[in-house]
Amino acid sequence: MVKDRYxxxxxxxxxxxxVAARYAAENGASVLMLERDRxxxxxxxxxxxxxxxGIAPFIDIDKRWIASQIDVAKLTSxxxxxxxxxxxGLGYVLERRIFDxxxxxxxxxxxxxxxxxxxxxxxxxxxxxxxxxxxxxMGETREVKCDxxxxxxxxxxxxxxxxxxxxxxxxxDIDTCVQYTLAGLDLKKDTxxxxxxxxxxxxxxxWIFPKxxxxxxxxxxxxxxxxHEKGPKEYLDEFVAERFPNATITYTMYGGVPxxxxxxxxxxxxxxxxxxxxxxxxxxxxGGVVQGMIAGSIAGKVAAEAVNQGQFDAKFLKKYRxxxxxxxxNTQKVMHSMKEKFLFMTDERFNNLVSYCKKIPSDKxxxxxxxxxxxxxxPKLMLDVAKSFVVSKIKLK
Amino acid sequence: MKVIHELCDICGTCVAVCxxxxxxVSEFNVEIDNDICTNCLNCLKVCPAKAIVEGE
Ligand SMILES: Cc1cc2nc3c(=O)[nH]c(=O)nc-3n(C[C@H](O)[C@H](O)[C@H](O)COP(=O)(O)OP(=O)(O)OC[C@H]3O[C@@H](n4cnc5c(N)ncnc54)[C@H](O)[C@@H]3O)c2cc1C
Ligand code: SF4
Ligand code: SF4
Numbered sequence: 026m027v028k029d030r031y032x033x034x035x036x037x038x039x040x041x042x043x044v045a046a047r048y049a050a051e052n053g054a055s056v057l058m059l060e061r062d063r064x065x066x067x068x069x070x071x072x073x074x075x076x077x078x079g080i081a082p083f084i085d086i087d088k089r090w091i092a093s094q095i096d097v098a099k100l101t102s103x104x105x106x107x108x109x110x111x112x113x114g115l116g117y118v119l120e121r122r123i124f125d126x127x128x129x130x131x132x133x134x135x136x137x138x139x140x141x142x143x144x145x146x147x148x149x150x151x152x153x154x155x156x157x158x159x160x161x162x163m164g165e166t167r168e169v170k171c172d173x174x175x176x177x178x179x180x181x182x183x184x185x186x187x188x189x190x191x192x193x194x195x196x197x198d199i200d201t202c203v204q205y206t207l208a209g210l211d212l213k214k215d216t217x218x219x220x221x222x223x224x225x226x227x228x229x230x231x232w233i234f235p236k237x238x239x240x241x242x243x244x245x246x247x248x249x250x251x252x253h254e255k256g257p258k259e260y261l262d263e264f265v266a267e268r269f270p271n272a273t274i275t276y277t278m279y280g281g282v283p284x285x286x287x288x289x290x291x292x293x294x295x296x297x298x299x300x301x302x303x304x305x306x307x308x309x310x311x312g313g314v315v316q317g318m319i320a321g322s323i324a325g326k327v328a329a330e331a332v333n334q335g336q337f338d339a340k341f342l343k344k345y346r347x348x349x350x351x352x353x354x355n356t357q358k359v360m361h362s363m364k365e366k367f368l369f370m371t372d373e374r375f376n377n378l379v380s381y382c383k384k385i386p387s388d389k390x391x392x393x394x395x396x397x398x399x400x401x402x403x404p405k406l407m408l409d410v411a412k413s414f415v416v417s418k419i420k421l422k
Numbered sequence: 423m424k425v426i427h428e429l430c431d432i433c434g435t436c437v438a439v440c441x442x443x444x445x446x447v448s449e450f451n452v453e454i455d456n457d458i459c460t461n462c463l464n465c466l467k468v469c470p471a472k473a474i475v476e477g478e
Pocket of ligand 1: 036037038039040041042059060061062065066070071072073074075143144145146177178179180181202203204244279280281282299300301302306311312313314315317
């Protein structure tokens with residue numbers, strides 16, 4: 026039976042929401058998750074690339090949700106030169122449909138409850154104080170009361186708006202994306218590929234993330250303000266026609282990635298925002314799965330602490346903000362300034378950058394080397410980059 | 423603004439850039455409330471499926 030009151034209601038059962046629910050429940054709170062779709066993880070709106078070190082703290086690695094292991098990253102510049110990166114740590118291409126469900130199962134194991142096909146419609150407020158959530162379930166409008174709402178509703182981030190928080194993303198800080206899953210390819214299963222250039226993917230990149238040696242997620246994200254008549258689909262179709270003329274498309278998906286810095290406000294009295302909803306994505310790579318899980322774990326623990334102490338005001342919940350900034354938020358801010366340098370580079374700079382990286386032995390070539398070279402000539406940013414690579418040793422538990 | 427439902431993938435990208443929260447989403451549908459919309463065209467520019475057009 027679903028009760029009509031929980032300590033915490035989490036809206037959205039993506040990685041951020043389910044990890045928040047798990048940590049809140051594990052630390053003693055009663056938790057209900059509401060998910061609009063019929064199943065967590067679908068429709069998949071993701072290239073499904075993650076690092077081993079990013080997900081391992083949260084869930085035991087399970088073959089069921091790993092499509093392939095990635096050891097090599099290949100970066101290709103506008104003039105077609107490529108540099109290979111070998112020592113960036115082990116990565117995976119996931120099956121998010123199974124992965125997201127596994128995270129929900131883990132939350133359930135720790136006592137959290139999930140309802141699918143439950144679409145949150147609004148926050149319930151009494152004298153301006155958030156006291157619950159109104160949602161639609163199978164055509165019926167229901168209410169659930171709670172002390173804390175965790176908004177994990179992804180890119181849309183409407184729940185935060187209902188609480189009065191401005192979650193709108195600027196056009197240059199949204200990547201507009203199209204992805205195909207292609208079959209009938211001939212690929213190296215351990216190599217993910219990235220293609221850059223203002224004619225290839227303005228303000229973003231094209232990716233090839235293999236799911237097997239004959240299938241891959243092939244997609245594109247371009248900066249919102251650079252999408253005109255020629256949108257992401259036109260760019261991607263050109264690329265696919267040239268690179269994979271005989272491929273079959275088994276899945277077509279559209280999506281948007283907020284590549285901003287974290288929102289100014291991610292807590293208010295009785296509410297916390299996590300994951301894409303809080304704009305916690307890596308602004309350069311667009312990766313948000315691990316970022317959302319890290320934010321979710323911090324938010325879930327702070328929310329449980331709030332429940333234990335009976336303190337639900339923004340002042341208390343700000344602990345989450347502080348901890349997030351220390352863990353990843355400050356690094357994300359640096360990445361956001363770096364994005365301007367990196368993804369909005371001229372083609373000539375890109376060509377030079379890849380030429381330079383090509384000369385570095387592939388086992389010495391890392392993201393740090395790449396970014397440091399990319400921001401050369403900007404001493405302040407160089408220092409920030411160096412610092413961010415020192416701080417990003419993530420503390421958990 | 424108007425959503426062409428045959429093209430819309432319900433991806434939520436338009437919602438993220440709407441400054442006035444004029445766009446609502448459900449499992450199977452996306453709608454724009456033209457009483458709230460200010461015609462800023464943000465949604466039209468970022469829609470990856472080109473599913474948004476001007477007009478009511
Ligand atoms: C094309 C593309 C490629 C990407 N590739 C990668 C990648 O390779 N690696 C990576 O790490 N990240 C990638 N990302 C980003 C990643 O997908 C997101 O950052 C991640 O899914 C965010 O997790 P989340 O839990 O915050 O939100 P989501 O996973 O979006 O989950 C939000 C959930 O909330 C639900 N919801 C929304 N509103 C309501 C409501 N009102 N009521 C109930 N439920 C609601 C939604 O149905 C959804 O299930 C990519 C994104 C895109 C678009
Ligand atoms: S951005 Fe386009 S495809 Fe995505 S929900 Fe909005 S109208 Fe639909
Ligand atoms: S035109 Fe602007 S205000 Fe109107 S729905 Fe689109 S984004 Fe919102």
